[in-house]
Every structure is written in structure tokens, then in C-alpha cells.
Amino acid sequence: MPPLRTPATKPIKILIIEHCANDAHLLRVLLRAETHYALTIAPQLARGISHLVKDKFDLVLLDLSLPDCPGIEAICHVRRAGSSAPIVVLHERHDEELAINALREGAQDYLVKPEIDRALLLRVARYACERHRLVASLQTIALTDTLTGLYNRHGFVTIGEEQLKLAHRNGNCVAMAFVDLDGMKRINDELGHEFGDQALIATARILKSTFRASDLIARLGGDEFIVLGVGVQPGSTGGIHRRLMRNLAAHNKSQSILTVGFSVGFASHRPSRKDPKTIEQLMTEADQAMYVEKQSHHASRTF
Numbered sequence: 001m002p003p004l005r006t007p008a009t010k011p012i013k014i015l016i017i018e019h020c021a022n023d024a025h026l027l028r029v030l031l032r033a034e035t036h037y038a039l040t041i042a043p044q045l046a047r048g049i050s051h052l053v054k055d056k057f058d059l060v061l062l063d064l065s066l067p068d069c070p071g072i073e074a075i076c077h078v079r080r081a082g083s084s085a086p087i088v089v090l091h092e093r094h095d096e097e098l099a100i101n102a103l104r105e106g107a108q109d110y111l112v113k114p115e116i117d118r119a120l121l122l123r124v125a126r127y128a129c130e131r132h133r134l135v136a137s138l139q140t141i142a143l144t145d146t147l148t149g150l151y152n153r154h155g156f157v158t159i160g161e162e163q164l165k166l167a168h169r170n171g172n173c174v175a176m177a178f179v180d181l182d183g184m185k186r187i188n189d190e191l192g193h194e195f196g197d198q199a200l201i202a203t204a205r206i207l208k209s210t211f212r213a214s215d216l217i218a219r220l221g222g223d224e225f226i227v228l229g230v231g232v233q234p235g236s237t238g239g240i241h242r243r244l245m246r247n248l249a250a251h252n253k254s255q256s257i258l259t260v261g262f263s264v265g266f267a268s269h270r271p272s273r274k275d276p277k278t279i280e281q282l283m284t285e286a287d288q289a290m291y292v293e294k295q296s297h298h299a300s301r302t303f
Contacts, residue, residue: 015041148204177266178267178287178289
């Protein structure tokens, strides 16, 4: 069985959560010859969760007969620990219903302990990691705008809804900025679509330099961008707008051909049970505010 990675790369970190000392020893022996594996063994789920919180692992081998959390619930606890590592579950006997439920909860595979040998264990470990890598890659593609590297609309709504729910639970204020690139049709018509793409990329770069790393930035499509910030007080959007305009001016000052401009609208929300706004409602409010600013730009250019 070929290794998951070449020996020159960093070792694959495997966390084994197994309460039976003999079974844990067997797994260690079966993997001992693979020098590119780094093993950590936890005899209880609580100890395993502690390791997952402190470190990052490439694979979790999880016993479903743990004394402190037997059965499918153990998978849920591993997921709640924030680990994205693929999980292969271990059990003493064949149990089709348990195996199906484990896969539904996110496990990559189900192994019956008495049947485990070195070839099977290495093959399952390799396939679990490769499937996980492929799924993660597909998820990234599905959520990302390929031109700018920002999230796309689907990615923004998917992740934004979760951030908004968390903000509601914690009582954090949120703010949203809707950004529309001005004159995109003129850029495409007069300079060409290659320059239009460069204008979009430049806008993405300006947004990333303005907003925090924790803020959710996306290109909705066409010339529209949006940003969601959690923990942003309603009164601070004016300062954000000024910083955005300064960064825009600095970018344009460095350009001899392609300068950009955009209109921005903000929406703020202080979560409450009486007003549980959705991500779509905030997007609509920010879009309307952006439209008002864009109209003022048009009006100012007519005089």
C-alpha cells in the first residue's frame, strides 16, 4: 500500500480515540512501520476532544464503544470540537444500522475491529483522507468566485446565515456593506473585458485591504460585492466608509490607465427576538442604501 504522502512531506497526524488498551496497541503496531504517520492516542473521548482543540489532525480513528460517550454521539462531539479531519469509526461487530447512521453523521468509513489488518487499515486511511480532500476542494470551488478569489453568492449566503445565527445567540451587532462598481459597462466597452476583469480584481483587493480578516467578503456576480462584519457597532460604518474611500483613492493614484469607482451602502442590525433579520433582508437594506448613494453620484455629475 503506497503512503498517503511522500516521506519528504510533513507526517500525517492521526488521532486514535480508543478506550481498549489492547486495540489501541494493535493499531499502533499496524501503523508503526509507516514513518510518515504521527500517532496520538486518547483513551477517552474527553481526552480526544482536548487534543482536537489544541492541535490539527489529518485523520481520526474513533471507537464507538467509548465508556464516556458510546455510539453515534461520539461523532457529533468530535465535529463540535471544530475538527475538520475525516473520521473512520471502529466497532466490535458488524452493525449495518449503526454503520449507516455513522456515515450519515459524517464518518468516512466503518471498520469492524476483528477484521482489521495492516493492508485494510492503510487502504481505508488513505481513501478517507483522499475523499475528504476531494470534498473540501469541491466545496471550495462551489463557494468561491474564481476571478477574485472571494466567496460567491452561494458561499456568502451559506456562511453568512451561520454567522448571523451566531451573532443572534451572542447578542453581537452586525453590519453589511453593499458595493457596486461604477462604470463597468464603460470599462468593458472602451477598454475591453480584460480590463473589466482587472477592475473587478482591483475592487476585491481594495475591499480586502479595508475590512478585517474575520469579515465575510464576496462577489455576488457582475459588478456587485458585499461584506458582512460581526461585532460592528452601527455608529462605526461611517469610519469604515471613509477608510474604504481612502484605500480607493490610494489605488487610483497608483494607476495610469485603469481607475475604478464604486457606490457603497450600509445596513446595520442589533439582534433581538422581536427583530430577527435574515441575511437576505440585510442584503436588501444594504442594496437600497447603495442605490441611494449611486443616485447621488449621478445627480452630482449632472451639474
